Amino acid sequence: MTRTVAAIATPPGHGGISVIRISGPRAREVVQTVFKPVGPSVEPAHQAVLCSWRVHSGLCIDPDTDDILDEVLVTFFKAPRSYTGEDTVEISCHGNPVITETLMQALLRQGVDLAGPGEFTRRAFQNGRIDLSRAEAVAAMTMAASRADAKLALKxxxxxxxxxxxxxxxxxxxxxxxxxxxxxxxxxxxxxxxxxxxxxxxxxxxxxxxxxxxxxxxxxxxxxxxxxxxxxxxxxxxxxxxxxxxxxxxxxxxxxxxxxxxxxxxxxxxxxxxxxxxxxxxxxxxxxxxxxxxxxxxxxxxxxxxxxxxxxxxxxxxxxxxxxxxxxxxxxxxxxxxxxxxxxxxxxxxxxxxxxxxxxxxxxxxxxxxxxxxxxxxxxxxxxxxxxxxxxxxxxxxxxxxxxxxxxxxxxxxxxxxxxxxxxxxxxxxxxxxxxxxxxxxxxxGDTTPPDVLGSIFSEFCIGK
Ligand SMILES: Nc1nc2c(ncn2[C@@H]2O[C@H](COP(=O)(O)OP(=O)(O)O)[C@@H](O)[C@H]2O)c(=O)[nH]1
Ligand SMILES: [Mg+2]
Incomplete structure (x- = not known):
């Protein structure tokens, strides 16, 4: 059974928002235990389930203590129409390492594993969403040091x-x-x-x-x-x-x-x-x-x-x-x-x-x-x-x-x-x-790339990518 993994996808530090990514067969179920939709736009029918390709606003709670952890936006991407090709959820929370860490802890307590470097992109590759040269371009895109580099990576x-x-x-x-x-x-x-x-x-x-x-x-x-x-x-x-x-x-x-x-x-x-x-x-x-x-x-x-x-x-x-x-x-x-x-x-x-x-x-x-x-x-x-x-x-x-x-x-x-x-x-x-x-x-x-070469390519990615 494929593990469900999570990682903070944004760089550490304070900012407008941070994003936590969760991918795998249990992604939706796990998020539903820590997320409570609220707001005028929530129709009763949508209170319990996350709909694919929709942004849901609500609260993140610690299911063990019922503590409110943050106000968040949650987006659910149902497999296979997601980055990884698996069920994927992105939680946008306030950009503060204290908050992201707390949310991560709550997710890990629900049995989710910490994603390794490049694990989301590796899954996208393994599930046939992108080929290896595109997966490498994802890393190049995030590392581009000039407009010229970014343009070439995008290509x-x-x-x-x-x-x-x-x-x-x-x-x-x-x-x-x-x-x-x-x-x-x-x-x-x-x-x-x-x-x-x-x-x-x-x-x-x-x-x-x-x-x-x-x-x-x-x-x-x-x-x-x-x-x-x-x-x-x-x-x-x-x-x-x-x-x-x-x-x-x-x-x-x-x-x-x-x-x-x-x-x-x-x-x-x-x-x-x-x-x-x-x-x-x-x-x-x-x-x-x-x-x-x-x-x-x-x-x-x-x-x-x-x-x-x-x-x-x-x-x-x-x-x-x-x-x-x-x-x-x-x-x-x-x-x-x-x-x-x-x-x-x-x-x-x-x-x-x-x-x-x-x-x-x-x-x-x-x-x-x-x-x-x-x-x-x-x-x-x-x-x-x-x-x-x-x-x-x-x-x-x-x-x-x-x-x-x-x-x-x-x-x-x-x-x-x-x-x-x-x-x-x-x-x-x-x-x-x-x-x-x-x-x-x-x-x-990536069709005939030996596993050790694949391993070394993805190990150079950052966590959350
Ligand atoms: N009238 C005029 N003076 C200039 C022009 N370009 C530079 N200067 C003057 O020429 C002097 C030398 O300029 P600078 O840029 O230091 O020359 P460099 O030694 O080649 O780096 C300065 O007094 C500038 O103000 C120009 O197009 N017209
Ligand atoms: Mg000069």
Whole structure:
């Protein structure tokens, strides 16, 4: 008999509400012993029973002493239309650990067990409510540290991985069935035309490669993008930094060499994880602190995914820009032609020289003082980050190491199957490779995942999830 389990599903501490979850065959019965519906909306017929998918207001009482413990809202989800697929009850009580603990004690005294980490999600998986990749997405959703991460986790939760994996697995299995039919009834079935089987495997290989690269792009997107501001001292880097951040973070001064340390901040205007980095500017100096600062600038530039080079339009130094680009190799560069409120926009020959340089993406004219051009700069940065994160198919997936591994193994197996066709061996020689692809795809959605792996996946969940 399946145990009925309960846990506090909300984080410990004080808050508006806390939620206690109870799941299992005795969930309704147990809650009915500690819950007394009250209020004008309670019809006599509903006083004794909890109706599915309805919120009931009332009191939690200790059935042993008749003590009132809290005013609560109770929602009942009848199996199988619940998160776990079992009868589930959620009690929303006041958000206070003292209260939740008392309610939990009352439930435990009714013979309910304490749920282990991830036990609700594990039950949802075991009852076929969600596949393993969706179960893992539940954990990713609660752990997401940025909007970008949350968006990617939601995509997985909505079947972004299991959908394509199941479709590919169906193709693999259809091909296996076809080959086995040919082997079993060589005379009756129509032999598979060579080009047909060939296309079939190629399609599978391509689909798996797309998924693997979608995972690689997910890594890049989550790893974040370092946008480094560079340029000569006093060009206005710190002013541009402040404008982009919409606040005065960096010290701006007309005294050259003010910024000596690297300043980092995460702007909120991007759904992707962006780190904006302000650096010390370039100039010839003998100050030890400044030489150190320039060393740090060089280090920061090495980590840059995009450089925003701030050019002082009053005294533009295109040679210095050429030097920076030369030492920095392939990192894309946007030139912000600053101080156009007091200086000229680039002339034709300047523009020609700058845009002719390798890795220059765009020149944007503006002023960090008046704010002109800052919106364009922001949009250009976003466009760069978004474009850089997407592969041609536009797919981006956040995959765990385990999922990536399984996908790669499936792809390699499918590739081996394709080689069989290329060598001109009989289709039956594809069988072991296709079976292996089938197995690895199955492990992603939890069909063929060994129990110890399942155990370690769910043990990383928090209690109440
Ligand atoms: N007129 C004008 N002055 C600016 C502009 N941007 C920066 N400044 C001034 O240039 C000086 C150096 O700016 P700062 O941001 O500290 O330059 P950094 O050394 O590159 O970080 C300060 O006095 C700023 O007020 C601009 O677009 N127009
Ligand atoms: Mg500065």
């Amino acid at each position: 997985l939760l909505r079947g972004g991985l299991s959908g394509p994996v199941c479709r590919i697995r169906d193709q693999v299995r259809a091909l296996l069935t076809r080959i086995e039919l040919d082997l079993d009834f060589p005379d009756e079935s129509v032999p598979m035309p060579v080009c047909d089987g060939n296309n079939w495997v190629e399609t599978i290989v391509t689909a798996l490669e797309t998924l693997v690269s979608a995972g690689d792009d997910g890594d890049r997107m989550r790893g974040g993008h370092n946008i480094v501001l560079a340029g000569r001292v006093n060009a206005g880097k710190s002013s541009v930094f402040n404008q982009l951040m919409n606040r005065d973070r960096a010290i701006v001064s007309d005294e050259p060499g003010t910024t000596r340390d690297i300043l980092e901040a995460n702007p909120e205007w991007s759904a992707y994880a962006i780190t904006l980095i302000d650096t010390a500017g370039y100039r010839n100096t003998e100050s030890t602190a400044e030489i150190l600062a320039m060393q740090r600038t060089a280090d920061a530039l090495k980590t840059a995914d995009l450089i925003v080079y701030v050019m002082d339009s009053v005294t533009p130094d295109i040679d210095l820009l050429a030097d920076v680009i030369h030492t920095d190799g392939d990192t894309p560069v946007i030139v912000f032609w600053n101080k156009t409120d007091i200086g000229p926009e680039p002339g034709q020959s300047q523009q020609h020289r700058v845009s002719g340089m390798r890795s220059i993406q765009q020149i944007i004219c503006g002023s960090a003082k008046t704010g002109t051009g800052i919106d364009t700069l922001r949009q250009t940065i976003i466009a760069h980050v978004t474009h850089g994160a997407g592969n041609p198919s536009g797919q981006v997936l956040m995959l765990s190491l385990r999922q990536k591994n399984a996908l790669q193994l499936a792809r390699d197996a499918a590739y081996d199957a394709a080689q069989v066709v290329h060598r001109g061996d009989g289709f039956e020689c594809m069988v072991p490779a296709l079976q292996s692809a089938d197995y690895h795809l199955g492990s992603i959605i």
